[in-house]
Each structure stands twice: as structure tokens, then as C-alpha cells.
Amino acid sequence: MSRTGLRARLLAVASHLPEGTLSNAMLEQEFPDWPAGKIEELTGIASRHVAAADEFTSDLAVKAAENLFTARADLRREDVDFVILITVSPDYLLPFTAAAVQKRLGLSINVGALDVTLACSGFVYGLVLAAGLLESGRAHHVLLLTADRFTTYTAAGDRSVKALMGDAGTAALLAGVDDAEAALPGRGGLVGAADLGTDGAGSAHLRIPTSGVKGFLGVERTERALPTFEMNGPEVFNFTLTRVSQHLKAFLAKQGLAVGDVSLFVFHQANLFMLNHLRKRLGIAEDRFAVHIADVGNTSASTIPLALQAQLDAGRIVPGSRVVLVGFGVGYSWGSVLLEYPA
Numbered sequence: 220m221s222r223t224g225l226r227a228r229l230l231a232v233a234s235h236l237p238e239g240t241l242s243n244a245m246l247e248q249e250f251p252d253w254p255a256g257k258i259e260e261l262t263g264i265a266s267r268h269v270a271a272a273d274e275f276t277s278d279l280a281v282k283a284a285e286n287l288f289t290a291r292a293d294l295r296r297e298d299v300d301f302v303i304l305i306t307v308s309p310d311y312l313l314p315f316t317a318a319a320v321q322k323r324l325g326l327s328i329n330v331g332a333l334d335v336t337l338a339c340s341g342f343v344y345g346l347v348l349a350a351g352l353l354e355s356g357r358a359h360h361v362l363l364l365t366a367d368r369f370t371t372y373t374a375a376g377d378r379s380v381k382a383l384m385g386d387a388g389t390a391a392l393l394a395g396v397d398d399a400e401a402a403l404p405g406r407g408g409l410v411g412a413a414d415l416g417t418d419g420a421g422s423a424h425l426r427i428p429t430s431g432v433k434g435f436l437g438v439e440r441t442e443r444a445l446p447t448f449e450m451n452g453p454e455v456f457n458f459t460l461t462r463v464s465q466h467l468k469a470f471l472a473k474q475g476l477a478v479g480d481v482s483l484f485v486f487h488q489a490n491l492f493m494l495n496h497l498r499k500r501l502g503i504a505e506d507r508f509a510v511h512i513a514d515v516g517n518t519s520a521s522t523i524p525l526a527l528q529a530q531l532d533a534g535r536i537v538p539g540s541r542v543v544l545v546g547f548g549v550g551y552s553w554g555s556v557l558l559e560y561p562a
Contacts, residue, residue, distance in 0.1 A: 225395040227350035227410040229558060231294060232528040233287035234389040235279055236515065239269040241370075241381075250378045258382050259513075263491020267385030267516030270368045277310050277319045279388030280366035284324055287390040294392055296324060301358040302332040303348060305341035305365045305520040307427075307549070308372070309334055320364065331358070338425075339487045339548025341365060341520030343413070343556050346393075346544070350410040353395035363391040365520040372427055372448035380448055383490055385516030389524035401561070404538035408558035414470045421458055421551030424451040455548075459493055463547045464500050470555045471543075478502055482540040483530060487547055488512040488522035520546075538562045 243255035243265055259265050270279065288296050304317040317332040337344055345363045352358035366388035373381045393410070401409055428434055430446045471478065484503055486494060488511060498508045511526035518525060523544050530536050539562035547553040 224398055225354045225356060226398075226401040227346075227353040228394050228396045228401065228407045229346070229410060230392045230394055230407045231287055231291050232389065232391045232524050232531065233283055233290055234387060234521070234525055234528055235282035235286055236268040237270040237274055237279070237386050239271055240266050241269050241385075242266045243382075246378070246382060253378060253382075261490075261492060262382055262516075263494070263510070263512050264382065264516045265513050267370075267383075267514075267518075268387060269370050270386040274368070275310050276306050276308050276366045276368055276388075277316050277323065279368065279386065280304055280306075280316070280320050280364045280390070281323045281388075283366065283388035283390040284320070284362060284364060287392060291392075296326060298360040298394075299326050299362045299392070300330050301349075301352055301361045302326065302330055303335060303345050303361060303363050304333070305335045305337055305345050305363075306367055307336055307338050307519065308366075308368045312431075316366075317364075326362075337549070337552065338367070338519045339489065339517075339522065340415075340546030340550070340552040340554050342389075342523040343544055343546035343554040344415060344552070345520075346410055346556050347413045347415060347554070349393045350413070353393060356395065359395055361393045363393060365389045365524060367519040367521065369448070369519050372446055374447040377447075379452065380450060383517045384448075385518050387515060387518035387521040387525060389521045389528070391524055404561045408536070408540075408542065408560050411557035411559050412470075412474050413554065413556040414466070414473070415554035416462075416466060416552065418462070418551045421454070424454040424458070424551075425449075425549045456493060458551055459489070459547060460496060460500060462551070463545065463553055464497065466553050467501060467543075467545055467555055474557065476541075478507075479504075480541065481507065481543050483507055483509060483536060483542045484545065485509045485523055485526050485530065485542060486545045488515075488526055489517055489548070536560060
């Protein structure tokens with residue numbers, strides 16, 4: 220509980236997916252020795268969305284936010300007083316992309332706004348940052364956005380990354396509520412306990428070397444001129460199974476919860492192979508484990524809110540539900556946060 224007595228409540232989640240798609244059949248045409256069925260078997264992905272040539276991160280974020288305000292007429296954009304945009308594909312290094320989003324959404328100039336450079340753990344970190352602003356009383360409504368045009372970072376001929384990554388944008392609105400309001404059911408999930416971690420020793424295993432000042436100046440020379448994502452798959456897999464598993468077990472124990480006390484787990488949707496290994500290692504039942512990757516792929520910071528929205532829309536999250544969100548990836552970074560839906 221915050222010192223002010225306020226709680227951060229997640230009111231709604233919405234998203235935007237670009238019209239362009241990349242199916243496994245299309246990948247098979249490019250890589251004939253990699254059948255479409257084999258791609259889906261290995262990754263759990265059948266298709267992913269790809270932004271148009273003139274569709275950038277700010278466009279994905281703005282469209283997701285517009286979808287949120289259209290779907291929920293009771294949520295007003297004029298109430299927003301802080302914007303957090305999680306992205307690793309900003310429109311520019313300067314100016315920051317959240318400023319462009321503020322203008323295009325017609326938000327007040329009295330809002331705070333910033334970009335946060337995080338990928339797969341970004342939504343969990345964003346929730347923690349938003350909760351801090353709301354529970355301290357420094358903000359009343361936070362618009363938390365995730366958006367990435369990650370397919371831009373795929374190197375020609377890199378079939379493993381191309382088969383995984385997709386583009387997307389999401390928007391979540393959070394508010395600070397008092398104890399009486401927090402106790403009411405059917406109005407969203409309360410942001411509860413959270414735990415975050417970072418280990419920079421893993422930085423080399425997930426990176427875009429030709430980016431930022433070091434990349435632009437050529438201090439770390441590569442043969443690629445364009446920003447290109449590089450991933451050490453075996454190292455990342457080992458990190459996920461060991462560190463993320465240990466982290467979640469410790470997080471649940473600290474809250475006095477067993478796996479069976481949690482209604483639903485929503486992990487970063489890296490790929491189905493990794494998700495299945497994590498679920499089995501942690502002893503999580505299939506009906507308490509969200510999988511939402513087949514038609515969207517790995518969308519970086521957007522995977523958790525996309526999966527959460529799908530579960531909400533399907534009616535799987537009801538009053539009395541406990542939902543644990545688990546992000547992990549670049550950095551290395553990881554984190555979990557508990558969402559509680561009052562009964």
C-alpha cells in the first residue's frame with residue numbers, strides 16, 4: 220500500500236496491429252528449406268504483423284491509444300496527466316517519441332511525457348513506474364504505451380529473427396484510486412506487489428550494435444550499416460529457464476502465494492518453445508497460462524499487454540482473479556507484477 224493511501228488501478232488495455240502480415244508460407248518462399256509447418260511447430264507462430272513503409276512507432280502508439288479511447292467512452296484523454304512510452308524503435312533519438320504522441324493525441328501541454336528504452340520486460344517496468352507516479356499522488360491518470368517497429372531491425376537472410384518478430388502498439392490507462400474505490404469490483408486490476416531485476420552481464424546476447432552513439436561512431440565495428448538485431452539464442456534460452464524461473468519462485472514465495480493461488484500467468488511471449496519449457500518447469504497448469512503468439516509473433520514490449528487484452532476480452536479475468544505478469548529479456552532484465560481484481 221502506498222503512503223498516500225492511493226492504489227494504482229489498470230482501467231483498460233487496447234492495441235493496434237498493422238495491416239501488413241508475414242505468414243509462414245511467405246517465409247517458406249524466401250527460405251525454401253524451412254517449411255511453413257516446421258516454423259509453426261518450432262515457434263508457435265503462424266503469422267506476424269508488419270508495419271508499412273510509412274508507419275512508425277508514433278503511429279502504432281497513437282492508433283492504439285485512439286482505439287482505447289474509442290472502446291471506452293468513459294475514459295477521457297483530457298484526464299491524462301502523464302505519458303510513458305516503452306520502445307526500442309523511437310521515431311528519432313531526438314526529439315523523444317512520447318512528445319509526438321502527446322501532440323497527435325491532443326493531450327494537454329501540462330502532461331509529463333517520456334520514452335523508456337526497454338523491450339521484452341518493458342510493460343512490467345512501465346506498470347511499476349506508473350504505479351509510483353499514481354500512488355505518490357504526482358499523477359492521476361497515466362497513459363502507458365508500448366510500440367515497436369521491430370521488424371525493421373531484421374537482417375536480410377536472418378530467418379530465425381524474421382520468423383519470431385512482429386510489429387504492434389498497445390495502450391493502457393491507469394488511475395490512482397482511494398481505498399473505497401479500490402475495493403469496488405469490475406473496475407479493473409489493482410497493481411500490487413512487484414519485483415524487478417537487471418544483470419548487465421547478459422547485454423551482449425540481445426543487442427542492436429549499430430545503434431546509439433557507440434554504433435554511429437563505429438567504436439564497435441560491424442559489417443552492417445543498418446541497425447540490426449542480434450540474438451544469442453542458446454544463451455537467452457538458458458537465462459530464461461534459470462534466472463526467470465528462480466525469480467518467479469522467489470516472487471511468489473515473498474507474497475505467500477503458491478502457483479495454484481494465481482488465476483492466470485501472462486509471460487512475455489517470446490516463442491512457444493520457451494513458454495512451454497517455462498510453464499512445465501514452474502508447474503503451471505495450461506488453463507492458468509496465457510499463450511497469445513500464433514497470429515502476432517514476438518512484439519517486444521507489446522507481448523504482455525496484447526496477451527492480457529486477449530484474456531480480458533475472452534472473459535478469463537473476472538472479479539477475484541489474481542494475475543501475475545512476467546517480463547524478461549534485453550539487458551538482461553526481468554520483472555513480475557501482481558494484478559488483483561477485487562471480488
